Amino acid sequence: MLRRVCLWWRCVSTALAVLIALSTGTASLAQPTYFLLGHEAPDFALRAVAGSNVRLSEHRGDVVVLSFWSSRCSPCRTQLAALDKSLATYRSVGLQMYGINVDDDQTRAIEFAHGGQTVNFALLLDPAKAVSRRYEVDNLPMTLLIDRNGIVRYVLRDYSAKSDDLYLQQLRTLLNE
Amino acid sequence: MIGINMSHVVLRPSFLAARKGLAAGLVAALIGLSLAGSPAIAQNAAPAAAAAPANAAPQSAPASTPATPPAGADAAATPPAADASADAAPDTRGLDQEVQGLKKDVVDLNRDLFVLEEELLFPANTQVAVFLSMDVGDFFALDSVQLKIDQKEVINYLYTPREVEALLRGGVHRLYLGNLKVGKHELVAFFSGKGPNDRDYKRGANLSFEKGIGAKYLELKINDRQRKQQPEFEIKDWE
Numbered sequence: 001m002l003r004r005v006c007l008w009w010r011c012v013s014t015a016l017a018v019l020i021a022l023s024t025g026t027a028s029l030a031q032p033t034y035f036l037l038g039h040e041a042p043d044f045a046l047r048a049v050a051g052s053n054v055r056l057s058e059h060r061g062d063v064v065v066l067s068f069w070s071s072r073c074s075p076c077r078t079q080l081a082a083l084d085k086s087l088a089t090y091r092s093v094g095l096q097m098y099g100i101n102v103d104d105d106q107t108r109a110i111e112f113a114h115g116g117q118t119v120n121f122a123l124l125l126d127p128a129k130a131v132s133r134r135y136e137v138d139n140l141p142m143t144l145l146i147d148r149n150g151i152v153r154y155v156l157r158d159y160s161a162k163s164d165d166l167y168l169q170q171l172r173t174l175l176n177e
Numbered sequence: 178m179i180g181i182n183m184s185h186v187v188l189r190p191s192f193l194a195a196r197k198g199l200a201a202g203l204v205a206a207l208i209g210l211s212l213a214g215s216p217a218i219a220q221n222a223a224p225a226a227a228a229a230p231a232n233a234a235p236q237s238a239p240a241s242t243p244a245t246p247p248a249g250a251d252a253a254a255t256p257p258a259a260d261a262s263a264d265a266a267p268d269t270r271g272l273d274q275e276v277q278g279l280k281k282d283v284v285d286l287n288r289d290l291f292v293l294e295e296e297l298l299f300p301a302n303t304q305v306a307v308f309l310s311m312d313v314g315d316f317f318a319l320d321s322v323q324l325k326i327d328q329k330e331v332i333n334y335l336y337t338p339r340e341v342e343a344l345l346r347g348g349v350h351r352l353y354l355g356n357l358k359v360g361k362h363e364l365v366a367f368f369s370g371k372g373p374n375d376r377d378y379k380r381g382a383n384l385s386f387e388k389g390i391g392a393k394y395l396e397l398k399i400n401d402r403q404r405k406q407q408p409e410f411e412i413k414d415w416e
Binding site for chain 1: 320321334335336337338339340
């Protein structure tokens, strides 16, 4: 009897440990300590690699995804492709997406935009890094999800299959609001 | 299958009688409960009950006697319900008016705070405001404006297609609001965008002006010059 109880407790404690580890992993992906979470996203206007200038405040009423990226960062390029897929799915329900390039050499971003691996959303240039500084970008890729009221609701500071699932889940939550 | 099998079960007469009594009691209790529980049914039933005794009165007087009190009771119960609905309606209206009044107060307060902020940050004796307007725009598609006052960049503004459209519809954009000392100053504006034949186009315009005691308003105007098929940039000093 005692042996059974011990075994049961061991199973329960293992399951709890796994759950805690999983939740910690998810939390580290989401970085809930980001200073802009729950605050209005700072407005900006940036030049696009191709097309017209973009001002964030003009998209109030849409869910906006901002992805800070660099042409030197391999996960960034993979993430841009993944974001592009989600845009194709959710564009009709009010999703706007922008990739903000933080390269020192803007020609690499332009080459990327005009190269084979193109995306269907505007790639913006931030040559003075004024926007990156305002958003305190400290990791690449960094993705922000802004709700229809212009409030920063989620931030992802990494890209992996797990973070991609989390991103889609958060994106659906915002689109459903 | 269970129903068929049950039909073959032979029940004892005493058990059947007990079951019948229980069923009748249950039905009566249910009817009583439903009549007492739903006021709508009770109210609808009341006129019928009141009408029935009226018709039945000549036939039997005792039958009308028990039917009359419920009708009277219902008639007494109906006015409070109507009063309650009448009381509820003005309350809601009053609340709506209160909310509207509060909203108006908030808007007024916001306006006053905005004016106060402007007065404090940009007092009239040092205030300088630069506006931008655009006319026609056939020969120039505005992209950005860089503004320098006394060789110091004060703003570099990127225009989006929506903003350009608003300007073309007659809108005037307040590009810059700042403070300047009394005296002579120089304003230089660089306009960039697409010129005739969709070529990159960058032009500058400058103005030397005297800042007096009052607020200073300057306007950057972009016009089309039809004769030269070129855009024209000028800075107007509003006295």
